[in-house]
Amino acid sequence: MKKKLTKNNFFKTSAILKKAKTTTALTCLIGTMMLTQNPAMPQTTTTGSMVVSTSVASTCTVSAAAMTFAAYTGAAITATSAVTANCTNATTFTISFNDTPDSSPAYYLVREGGSSSTASDRINVTFTNTAGATMTNAAATITGTGTGSTATVGTITGSIAASQTGKTAGTYSKTMTLNLVY
Secondary structure (H helix, E strand, O other): OOOOOOHHHHHHHHHHHHHHHHHHHHHHHHHHHHHHOOOOOOOOOOOOOOOOOOOOOOOEEEEEOOOOOOOOOOOOEEEEEEEEEEEOOOOEEEEEEOOOOOEOOEEEEEEOOOOOOOHHHEEEEEEEOOOOOEEEEOEOOEEEEOOOOOEEEEEEEEEEOOOOOOOOOOOEEOOOOEEEEO
16 A cells, blocks of 8 residues: 655655654764763873983183282382182182293293393393292192182292393293193
8 A cells, every 4th residue: 555645745754754864863963072071081091200410610711910010120019919810619729820930930020122131121030929939830739629700819929039130121921821721
């Protein structure tokens, strides 16, 4: 027996199909939400670690004030120079002369425009450190430990002996180089 498709049957069948499609789609949506946001499933936490580090490099600088003698008249004279260093905190250091004495233990102050090989163009000077020890290249050093800021670390005293006669008039000088080893 065949049922005759009537207009009324057609609308009933169409309504049932629409309801079935809507119910299936809604069921799928609710199921998906339940699977992805299930409050019964606890969240898991894990931990890790990382290493954080840095370093502080040891650094130092050294300088000394100009050592200016009074005019030499043939009498013994002295002059001093304060030595300062700026080294990273707790950095130990040693300061010495880099220059080799011209005539051990003396260095020559040479007249401007003169020659160190001419006796009348040079004045002999010797140097001592704070402790009074004679300073020559790498000898009788000044030692200390850095504080992280500039500090006076010692004094160098220069001495010109008496009776250096026959000197030519003029300005005598020498540039000394300090070594700081840390």
